[in-house]
Amino acid sequence: MLFNSPLFLFVFLPICLVGFRLLARLSWSGALAFLTVASVVFYAWWDPIHSWPMVLSICANYAFGLALIRLRDGGWGGPVLILGVGLNLALLGWFKYAGFFATTLNQLAGFEFEVASSLIPLGISFFTFTQIAYLVDVRRREASEPGMVNYALFVTFFPHLIAGPIIHHKEMMPQFGSRKRASFNxxxxxxxxxxxxxxxxxxxxxxxxxxxxxxxxxxxxxxxxxxxxxxxxxxxxxxxxxxxxxxxxxxxxxxxxxxxxxxxxxxxxxxxxxxxxxxxxxxxxxxxxxxxxxxxxxxxxxxxxxxxxxxxxxxxxxxxxxxxxxxxxxxxxxxxxxxxxxxxxxxxxxxxxxxxxxxxxxxxxxxxxxxxxxxxxxxxxxxxxxxxxxxxxxxxxxxxxxxxxxxxxxxxxxxxxxxxxxxxxxxxxxxxxxxxxxxxxxxxxxxxxxxxxxxxxxxxxxxxxxxxxxxxxxxxxxxxxxxxxxxxx
Structure with a gap:
């Protein structure tokens, strides 16, 4: 779904604004959950099948974040961070770079590696970098447990999801924590x-x-x-x-x-x-x-x-x-x-x-x-x-x-x-x-x-x-x- 498409401008965006506004009057956490679901729908609209890497990535990184928080005072924090960052890079590498590296090796060394071609999930570079930064900052004691809904919205918020900006948890989590004072209008x-x-x-x-x-x-x-x-x-x-x-x-x-x-x-x-x-x-x-x-x-x-x-x-x-x-x-x-x-x-x-x-x-x-x-x-x-x-x-x-x-x-x-x-x-x-x-x-x-x-x-x-x-x-x-x-x- 493109920002500059009639579907987005005249259907998706009005529904999101009205739904968010109505729910915010009743429950701020409910409004955030609604916005998270809407963001996933926005992403999945391109191709529902190719939304699973992002969903799995969010779940895995949230789990790694919790583990890093609990292991801050132990000796396993470093290995867990390496594993978490490594899995993020592996996901990015498989979808975006496997074919390129296989082709390059084949040309340089005469190998015959074959990598099944697949569509690159939209925005994978952006949501991968966002989550790597989060894991590193948890390890540095610069981030705390955000809650699953807030974390999912942090990654999927549709205005930035496909092409940035690359956001930082310290900028976004306080905004999700409580509604702004400025009026909706x-x-x-x-x-x-x-x-x-x-x-x-x-x-x-x-x-x-x-x-x-x-x-x-x-x-x-x-x-x-x-x-x-x-x-x-x-x-x-x-x-x-x-x-x-x-x-x-x-x-x-x-x-x-x-x-x-x-x-x-x-x-x-x-x-x-x-x-x-x-x-x-x-x-x-x-x-x-x-x-x-x-x-x-x-x-x-x-x-x-x-x-x-x-x-x-x-x-x-x-x-x-x-x-x-x-x-x-x-x-x-x-x-x-x-x-x-x-x-x-x-x-x-x-x-x-x-x-x-x-x-x-x-x-x-x-x-x-x-x-x-x-x-x-x-x-x-x-x-x-x-x-x-x-x-x-x-x-x-x-x-x-x-x-x-x-x-x-x-x-x-x-x-x-x-x-x-x-x-x-x-x-x-x-x-x-x-x-x-x-x-x-x-x-x-x-x-x-x-x-x-x-x-x-x-x-x-x-x-x-x-x-x-x-x-x-x-x-x-x-x-x-x-x-x-x-x-x-």
């Missing part, structure tokens, strides 16, 4: 506004540029040459597509949660405004960055063992982060590139310091950062390494200015203007956190109050009319909804 108004902004981004900004992406990347996958114009248009089109697609999902997730009086962590904060890669990863997929830092980078020693060990740790973390996104060499290369970028960025800071420099230096830093991100996105989107290299060859002008390949969506002033316009919007327009800053739509307060002071959402008639118009325009695009790009992870 205030939360519903603020959440609806945030959701509508995200819906508009998805339907009106992200989806229309797909036609400028698919043709060129498919042509490259077929081994046909691309001209510089086609290649750059496709690379930049994907750059803005994934930006607005992920930004839209992040807004809609925050808005949906707020409708139920629950705040999720902010996951997106204008990453293309970054002037270096370190800043980019503080703005892009912020909760994944947090998880990789807290549970992998620090566990490897972080920067406590000298600068060179830090660079190695950064590379390992980003390679794993790339593999987390998908079982393909293209994702590993994408992660490796960002690892190299981060290492260079840290070495540069050690050499030159962290001074901002003048306007020219800041502009050059921004341009270089965006260029590096675009090059990495080519690998992220490409069907194969060969296809990615073909795209980069086209971008470098090795096949001329324009190839005229029939499979490419016609390069036009309209296409170039659309991509350029969206890129400008991503760079100069206020983001959703800034627009909604007065109601604090997420847990992290990231908006800069000094900018766009007058453009702030308030529950006023003017804003109601503006959002109603945006809703009507968006509804006309609902009848052929497309999945969010991060649903595949």
């Amino acid at each position: 205030e939360d519903l108004a603020a959440g609806s506004a945030m959701f509508i902004i995200g819906l508009g981004k998805k339907l009106l900004l992200a989806d229309p540029v797909v036609k400028y992406v698919t043709g060129a990347f498919t042509t490259s996958a077929l081994g046909e040459p691309l001209g510089m114009i086609e290649a750059w248009q496709a690379a930049l089109a994907y750059t803005v597509q994934i930006y607005f697609d992920f930004s839209a999902y992040s807004d809609m997730a925050l808005g949906l949660a707020r409708m139920f009086g629950i705040d999720l962590p902010v996951n997106f904060n204008s990453p293309y405004k970054s002037r270096n890669i370190i800043e980019f990863w503080r703005r892009w997929h912020m909760t994944l960055s947090r998880f990789l830092r807290d549970y992998l980078y620090f566990s490897l020693g972080g920067n406590r063992r000298g600068p060179w060990r830090r660079q190695i740790n950064l590379m390992l973390v980003m390679l794993i982060g790339g593999l987390w996104h998908g079982a393909a060499w293209t994702f590993i290369i994408w992660g490796g590139l960002h690892g190299i970028y981060l290492v260079i960025n840290h070495l540069w800071r050690e050499w030159r310091g962290e001074g901002k420099g003048g306007a020219l230096a800041q502009t050059a830093s921004w341009a270089l950062t965006l260029l590096a991100v675009v090059v990495a996105w080519v690998f992220f989107r490409a069907h194969s390494l060969g296809a990615a290299l073909g795209m980069l060859a086209g971008m470098a002008g090795l096949h001329g200015l324009s190839s005229g390949s029939g499979g490419v969506a016609a390069t036009s002033w309209q296409g170039l203007a659309t991509v350029a316009g969206l890129l400008v919007i991503s760079l100069v327009a206020p983001n959703s956190q800034q627009i909604m800053r007065l109601c604090h739509p997420g847990l992290a307060k990231v908006a800069d109050p000094e900018h766009f002071g007058r453009l702030a959402w308030r529950p006023t008639p003017l804003w109601a009319v503006a959002l109603a118009v945006l809703t009507v325009i968006s509804v006309f695009s609902l009848w052929s909804p497309t999945e969010f790009l991060y649903y595949q992870f």
Whole structure:
């Protein structure tokens, strides 16, 4: 079930809101149980058979959590944690990576391993990482027994279940423990506004540029040459597509949660405004960055063992982060590139310091950062390494200015203007956190109050009319909804 589908908008969501509101008046625990069941239904709607890995994972991890709590003062806590984390990784590995590793071994060593193909359960990377973090924190004495219903809701809460944000128990459990003081109407108004902004981004900004992406990347996958114009248009089109697609999902997730009086962590904060890669990863997929830092980078020693060990740790973390996104060499290369970028960025800071420099230096830093991100996105989107290299060859002008390949969506002033316009919007327009800053739509307060002071959402008639118009325009695009790009992870 897609957030941007008529079934979700006009059937599922209204039933959930009404049911939750009515039950909350009678029993807060009953309302949470209802929301948990609704979240499982939301997940199972895709394919009921493939919901069992998530259900079993929740039951197993809850049991491991209880065992770790009871073994805190004994010597068995460590082995139980290793077993729990190992089983989580085994589940993730079997469904998402077994085929990839088997194929790679077959190609490298001449083996003949066969792995039965199966659909990857939706959101398995997200709910696996969420639960691994919980087990680790129980072992660290940073988490207590949550109760089965609260734990199940913590994992399955449908606004974040499929594509994040990756939530933390310390952020969510207190919110499940007691109802919020703010009124239902205030939360519903603020959440609806945030959701509508995200819906508009998805339907009106992200989806229309797909036609400028698919043709060129498919042509490259077929081994046909691309001209510089086609290649750059496709690379930049994907750059803005994934930006607005992920930004839209992040807004809609925050808005949906707020409708139920629950705040999720902010996951997106204008990453293309970054002037270096370190800043980019503080703005892009912020909760994944947090998880990789807290549970992998620090566990490897972080920067406590000298600068060179830090660079190695950064590379390992980003390679794993790339593999987390998908079982393909293209994702590993994408992660490796960002690892190299981060290492260079840290070495540069050690050499030159962290001074901002003048306007020219800041502009050059921004341009270089965006260029590096675009090059990495080519690998992220490409069907194969060969296809990615073909795209980069086209971008470098090795096949001329324009190839005229029939499979490419016609390069036009309209296409170039659309991509350029969206890129400008991503760079100069206020983001959703800034627009909604007065109601604090997420847990992290990231908006800069000094900018766009007058453009702030308030529950006023003017804003109601503006959002109603945006809703009507968006509804006309609902009848052929497309999945969010991060649903595949």
